[in-house]
Amino acid sequence: MQSIRLKKTVAIFILGICFLKANSQPSKDSIQIRRIFDMALTDDKAYENLRVLCKNVGNRISGSKAADSAVNWGYNVLKSMWVDTVYKMPITVPCWSRGTVERAYIYHTDLKLNITALGGSIGTNGLLKAHLVVANGIEDLERLGEKGIKGKIVFFNKPFDPRTINGFEAYGACVNQRYAGASKAAEFGAVGVLVRSMTHKNDNSPHTGSMGYTNEANKIPAAAISTEHADLLIEQLKLKPTLRVALRMNCKTLPDKESFNVIAEIKGETEPETIITVGGHLDSWDIGEGAHDDGAGIVHSIELLRLMRANGYRPKHTIRVVLFMNEENGNRGGKGYAQWVKDRGEKHLMALESDGGGHTPRGFGISAPDSVYNIIVGYRSILEPYGCHVFKKSEWGGGVDINPLKLDSELTINPNMILLGFMPDSQRYFDFHHAKTDVFENVHKRELEMGAGAIGAIVYLIDKHF
Amino acid sequence: MQSIRLKKTVAIFILGICFLKANSQPSKDSIQIRRIFDMALTDDKAYENLRVLCKNVGNRISGSKAADSAVNWGYNVLKSMWVDTVYKMPITVPCWSRGTVERAYIYHTDLKLNITALGGSIGTNGLLKAHLVVANGIEDLERLGEKGIKGKIVFFNKPFDPRTINGFEAYGACVNQRYAGASKAAEFGAVGVLVRSMTHKNDNSPHTGSMGYTNEANKIPAAAISTEHADLLIEQLKLKPTLRVALRMNCKTLPDKESFNVIAEIKGETEPETIITVGGHLDSWDIGEGAHDDGAGIVHSIELLRLMRANGYRPKHTIRVVLFMNEENGNRGGKGYAQWVKDRGEKHLMALESDGGGHTPRGFGISAPDSVYNIIVGYRSILEPYGCHVFKKSEWGGGVDINPLKLDSELTINPNMILLGFMPDSQRYFDFHHAKTDVFENVHKRELEMGAGAIGAIVYLIDKHF
Numbered sequence: 001m002q003s004i005r006l007k008k009t010v011a012i013f014i015l016g017i018c019f020l021k022a023n024s025q026p027s028k029d030s031i032q033i034r035r036i037f038d039m040a041l042t043d044d045k046a047y048e049n050l051r052v053l054c055k056n057v058g059n060r061i062s063g064s065k066a067a068d069s070a071v072n073w074g075y076n077v078l079k080s081m082w083v084d085t086v087y088k089m090p091i092t093v094p095c096w097s098r099g100t101v102e103r104a105y106i107y108h109t110d111l112k113l114n115i116t117a118l119g120g121s122i123g124t125n126g127l128l129k130a131h132l133v134v135a136n137g138i139e140d141l142e143r144l145g146e147k148g149i150k151g152k153i154v155f156f157n158k159p160f161d162p163r164t165i166n167g168f169e170a171y172g173a174c175v176n177q178r179y180a181g182a183s184k185a186a187e188f189g190a191v192g193v194l195v196r197s198m199t200h201k202n203d204n205s206p207h208t209g210s211m212g213y214t215n216e217a218n219k220i221p222a223a224a225i226s227t228e229h230a231d232l233l234i235e236q237l238k239l240k241p242t243l244r245v246a247l248r249m250n251c252k253t254l255p256d257k258e259s260f261n262v263i264a265e266i267k268g269e270t271e272p273e274t275i276i277t278v279g280g281h282l283d284s285w286d287i288g289e290g291a292h293d294d295g296a297g298i299v300h301s302i303e304l305l306r307l308m309r310a311n312g313y314r315p316k317h318t319i320r321v322v323l324f325m326n327e328e329n330g331n332r333g334g335k336g337y338a339q340w341v342k343d344r345g346e347k348h349l350m351a352l353e354s355d356g357g358g359h360t361p362r363g364f365g366i367s368a369p370d371s372v373y374n375i376i377v378g379y380r381s382i383l384e385p386y387g388c389h390v391f392k393k394s395e396w397g398g399g400v401d402i403n404p405l406k407l408d409s410e411l412t413i414n415p416n417m418i419l420l421g422f423m424p425d426s427q428r429y430f431d432f433h434h435a436k437t438d439v440f441e442n443v444h445k446r447e448l449e450m451g452a453g454a455i456g457a458i459v460y461l462i463d464k465h466f
Numbered sequence: 467m468q469s470i471r472l473k474k475t476v477a478i479f480i481l482g483i484c485f486l487k488a489n490s491q492p493s494k495d496s497i498q499i500r501r502i503f504d505m506a507l508t509d510d511k512a513y514e515n516l517r518v519l520c521k522n523v524g525n526r527i528s529g530s531k532a533a534d535s536a537v538n539w540g541y542n543v544l545k546s547m548w549v550d551t552v553y554k555m556p557i558t559v560p561c562w563s564r565g566t567v568e569r570a571y572i573y574h575t576d577l578k579l580n581i582t583a584l585g586g587s588i589g590t591n592g593l594l595k596a597h598l599v600v601a602n603g604i605e606d607l608e609r610l611g612e613k614g615i616k617g618k619i620v621f622f623n624k625p626f627d628p629r630t631i632n633g634f635e636a637y638g639a640c641v642n643q644r645y646a647g648a649s650k651a652a653e654f655g656a657v658g659v660l661v662r663s664m665t666h667k668n669d670n671s672p673h674t675g676s677m678g679y680t681n682e683a684n685k686i687p688a689a690a691i692s693t694e695h696a697d698l699l700i701e702q703l704k705l706k707p708t709l710r711v712a713l714r715m716n717c718k719t720l721p722d723k724e725s726f727n728v729i730a731e732i733k734g735e736t737e738p739e740t741i742i743t744v745g746g747h748l749d750s751w752d753i754g755e756g757a758h759d760d761g762a763g764i765v766h767s768i769e770l771l772r773l774m775r776a777n778g779y780r781p782k783h784t785i786r787v788v789l790f791m792n793e794e795n796g797n798r799g800g801k802g803y804a805q806w807v808k809d810r811g812e813k814h815l816m817a818l819e820s821d822g823g824g825h826t827p828r829g830f831g832i833s834a835p836d837s838v839y840n841i842i843v844g845y846r847s848i849l850e851p852y853g854c855h856v857f858k859k860s861e862w863g864g865g866v867d868i869n870p871l872k873l874d875s876e877l878t879i880n881p882n883m884i885l886l887g888f889m890p891d892s893q894r895y896f897d898f899h900h901a902k903t904d905v906f907e908n909v910h911k912r913e914l915e916m917g918a919g920a921i922g923a924i925v926y927l928i929d930k931h932f
Contacts, residue, residue: 041628162507162912165852200912360826360891362853386631387828387856387891425826425853425891427912446628446666446893 029382029464033457036307037386040453043310046303047445049077050358053298054289054440061119061286062326063095063257070282071260074298074323078264081305085267088260091336093326095257096120098286099250104194104223106236107244113233114226115194116206116287117251118178119329120213121222128153128221128247130191132237138177138184150189153245156181157196157230160430167426168356171198171433175209182222183214192247193222196230198430204228205435208285210329221249261333262323266308266315274317275341276463277351278304278455279401281327288438292429295440296358296448298323300422303452304459315463317349324401327355331400338404338411350418350462351406353399354455357429358443361454363390365421367397367406372418372466379461388454394421420458424451495848495930499923502773503852506919509776512769513911515543516824519764520755520906527585527752528792529561529723536748537726540764540789544730547771551733554726557802559792561723562586564752565716570660570689572702573710579699580692581660582672582753583717584644585795586679587688594619594687594713596657598703604643604650616655619711622647623662623696626896633892634822637664637899641675648688649680658713659688662696664896670694671901674751676795687715725791727799732774734784741807742929743786743817744770744921747793747867754904758895761906762824762914764789766888769918770925781929783815790867793821797866804870804877816884816928817872819865820921823895824909827920829856831887833863833872838884838932845927854920860887886924890917 040046057073060066071088078086096119104113107129117123130153135141137158141149156177164170175198182193197207206224213219225233236243262282268274280297284290301321308315324333341348352364363383366373376391383389397403398419406417424447432438506512523539526532537554544552562585570579573595583589596619601607603624607615622643630636644661651659663673672690679685691699702709728748734740746763750756767787774781790799807814818830829849832839842857849855863869864885872883890913898904 037631038629163504165503165916360893384856390850390853427826427916428910444894450631450893 029461032460033382035311036456036460037453039307039310040303040449040456045306046299046448046452049299049302050291050295050443050448051440053295054291059286059289060284062093062259062283062329067259067283071262074262074282077302078262082309083264083266083305085265087263089263089340090258090260091325091332092256093259093332094330095254096329097252097254099123099252101248101250103248105246107246113229114204114206115223116208117249118211118222118224119208120211121251122219123250123252124221124248128192129244131242131244137174138181141184141188146188149185152190153192153194154185154190155194157234159196160200162200167430171430178209179211182211182220186218186220190220192220194225195222197224197227199227201431202227205437207434208287209434223247223249259325261325261337264305264321266305266319268316268318269314270316272318273347275320275346275348276317276459277320277322277348277402278459279322279324280354281324281401283326283328285328285434287436289440291438291440291443292357292432293438294355296443296451297354300354300452300455304456307456317463327400334401335404338408338413341405342411342413348405348414348417349466350420351398351402352420352422352455352459353402354422355399356422356424358448358451359424359428360447361388361424361451363388363423364458365392365394365398365423367394367419369416383457386453422455495927498926499848501777502922502926503919505773505776506769506915506922511772512765512915512918515765515768516757516761516909516914517906519761520757525752525755526750528559528725528749528795533725533749537728540728540748543768544728548775549730549732549771551731553729555729555806556724556726557791557798558722559725559798560796561720562795563718563720565589565718567714567716569714571712573712579695580670580672581689582674583715584677584688584690585674586677587717588685589716589718590687590714594658595710597708597710603640604647607650607654612654615651618656619658619660620651620656621660621699623700625662626666628666633896637896644675645677648677648686652684652686656686658686660691661688663690663693665693667897668693671903673900674753675900689713689715727791727803728789730771730787732771732781732785734782735780736782738784739813740783741786741812741814742783742925743788743814743868744925745788745790745867746820747790749792749794751794751900753902755906757904757906757909758823758898759904760821762909763820766820766918766921770922773922783929793866800867801870804874804879807871808877808879814871814880814883815932816886817864817868818886818888818921818925819868820888821865822888822890824914824917825890825894826913827854827890827917829854829889830924831858831860831864831889833860833885835882849923852919888921
């Protein structure tokens with residue numbers, strides 16, 4: 001025992017020296033970051049902005065009137081902030097309507113199932129009745145084969161793995177059944193799909209989300225079912241494997257509409273031609289207020305400008321806040337923005353996205369060259385007092401809206417740019433994600449404000465030291 | 467810029483090497499910790515135990531029938547777990563009753579104020595009517611002086627500082643007005659005290675908590691007022707500084723009663739005479755279910771035994787779980803336990819307390835000699851995947867119940883023992899603390915389970931490597 005202890009003590013001693021080294025940030029930085037958090041935590045602005053966005057603008061799917069209101073709201077809020085420029089960037093967005101009917105039940109019984117159409121799904125064109133076949137994720141379809149699937153509704157029931165610590169990773173491991181399940185199942189002759197809601201939680205709210213068809217000629221309807229009713233359905237299938245589910249939905253896709261990304265800038269003092277983009281997305285799903293997804297990211301981004309202004313901080317680089325449109329079902333805002341950046345020949349140092357909700361900040365996912373990553377990891381000790389000092393190398397970029405700036409092979413604007421994804425605590429996020437429970441009341445004021453402080457701090461550090 | 471970048475790169479490179487060193491824990495540890503978390507996250511036991519404690523046993527202030535039920539419940543749960551020993555350790559606890567009447571209003575108006583007696587307070591003996599004097603904390607009394615205070619109710623209105631990141635530190639900075647305010651104010655001739663509730667939140671639930679009298683001959687009644695009504699009262703005082711508050715409470719202290727700490731042990735394999743104590747407290751305030759405070763700590767502690775047993779892990783040292791009684795208003799359980807440990811001449815390696823609620827784990831506060839502290843900090847990297855890797859040197863020990871084992875000057879059992887305080891995220895804790903909102907529904911299942919995993923992991927590491 002003693003020898004293990006000794007070895008560890010030596011290792012720790014060296015580690016300690018290194019921490020001291022990393023700790024020797026200029027104290028100016030500590031003071032500035034303390035100020036940023038003080039301001040974020042003592043003003044109700046971010047929380048009040050979120051309230052107005054959730055309660056006055058409300059549920060705002062791309063192409064809806066509420067999405068138009070969100071654009072105007074964002075534009076007016078940014079205009080009121082004494083920044084250098086505010087403008088709307090036109091884009092064309094898809095327009096999908098849930099319609100007026102969403103209903104599912106076990107045929108010949110009064111057992112109703114809580115379902116909601118997946119965004120992008122076609123309707124059922126009347127009542128669709130079919131037997132079920134249960135698939136444990138999209139990778140289970142081959143096993144079932146055309147014989148097991150043809151003429152049936154595929155019930156994708158792969159759950160979140162509770163052992164996966166990070167909620168986003170648990171989501172990533174089964175979301176393909178939601179996004180691509182319908183087209184895959186259609187290849188085997190399925191007539192529809194039901195998908196277990198993407199959440200850890202046992203509850204009775206179905207969680208919607210985007211799906212896409214790969215074959216225009218072979219579209220089948222797709223709906224999410226609440227986790228409680230997914231479990232109920234499994235039980236019922238055990239009792240009666242030949243039961244049929246009846247499904248009626250009249251959702252449909254309408255013609256594209258014009259919409260906007262909303263953009264505001266504080267011009268950089270010494271390197272105004274180099275941009276730092278920070279954003280979230282304005283649109284939400286139609287069934288919730290989009291409080292965590294992504295009202296939080298929107299007010300975090302707006303708050304960044306307020307914190308800089310109130311702090312009298314003049315950035316070196318141009319800080320550009322982008323309120324993206326259409327992240328949820330098309331990413332036209334993110335792609336359009338990247339194309340626009342490319343067309344203008346703009347130089348980007350970094351882009352940061354907040355689209356992980358409004359919970360307590362833990363840190364940031366980083367996509368950057370190793371040398372840059374290592375510099376950012378050096379900020380750990382200065383951020384530790386605020387608890388937002390976990391840095392993770394990210395394989396997937398920084399977020400759906402900003403990834404095209406770096407990862408779109410047709411654009412490749414700057415393969416060395418820094419992408420940061422804000423990482424709040426992820427344990428509760430999927431309780432609300434894409435569900436009617438994603439409302440203002442489920443965002444915690446201090447946690448939201450801490451997120452704004454964390455984003456303010458990292459943007460300050462990178463603007464200053466790069 | 468470039469030179470700063472280079473220096474940082476070198477520093478980070480060294481830091482990187484050190485992390486690799488720290489990372490080179492035997493993989494056996496990683497496997498064991500992964501198992502602990504897997505088990506914590508895939509079994510509903512901890513959450514179900516919490517539900518039963520909150521809903522079936524319920525609010526359980528020391529000396530109450532519910533506290534007796536809690537003792538029996540804890541004993542039976544531990545008995546069912548195939549541990550080596552379960553026993554009840556008798557202690558005598560204070561017995562305070564809130565009585566049947568708690569009422570406050572602005573005299574000659576119908577403006578009711580939401581108040582609740584502080585635990586230990588005397589009643590008002592009829593209707594107490596008096597003018598108010600506002601004090602910004604206990605340190606403000608000198609300034610107000612006897613002239614400003616005599617014959618009045620002191621309204622302690624020092625709020626939580628929202629800039630303080632850690633909720634427990636914000637609490638620590640003003641809780642003395644709740645605990646000692648009445649006796650201090652009585653020295654200046656006050657006839658009662660109202661204390662702003664100890665919470666960040668603007669809400670209308672008063673938060674109770676313990677208070678004590680230093681002078682038996684000069685006791686005045688003390689009540690907590692909700693933060694919303696504290697603010698209302700300030701507004702009303704601006705309009706009419708001479709307003710009077712009327713207060714009626716019939717709370718009282720009854721004779722002491724017998725109660726118990728409940729104790730269970732898994733005997734150590736190679737060093738059975740050396741103890742690791744892990745605990746939380748069984749009692750709660752009478753106005754809430756004590757779900758975060760401290761049902762979470764109780765089920766965390768019980769879960770530790772389950773995780774060890776289910777994992778087939780035989781500890782080196784004796785693992786002793788203590789469900790302490792009377793943390794809230796007397797700490798007779800903690801003091802009694804330390805005396806008992808001393809009387810038996812037992813050797814303690816470590817004690818860990820979970821009394822910070824059931825939110826996502828962040829890490830541990832550590833009170834230990836530097837050499838030991840540094841070894842524990844070396845576990846950072848192995849715990850980082852679980853997000854519970856923040857270690858803070860603690861000035862105040864590990865928790866009220868376990869501190870007497872080390873910090874009670876009359877006992878001084880082992881000044882070198884390790885005290886660990888479990889540190890969950892603290893942003894939401896004081897929303898519920900000592901209020902009627904501290905109920906099972908406000909504890910998040912996965913967050914609770916993550917806490918059990920974190921405690922399981924650190925106890926495993928220390929048991930194995932010390």
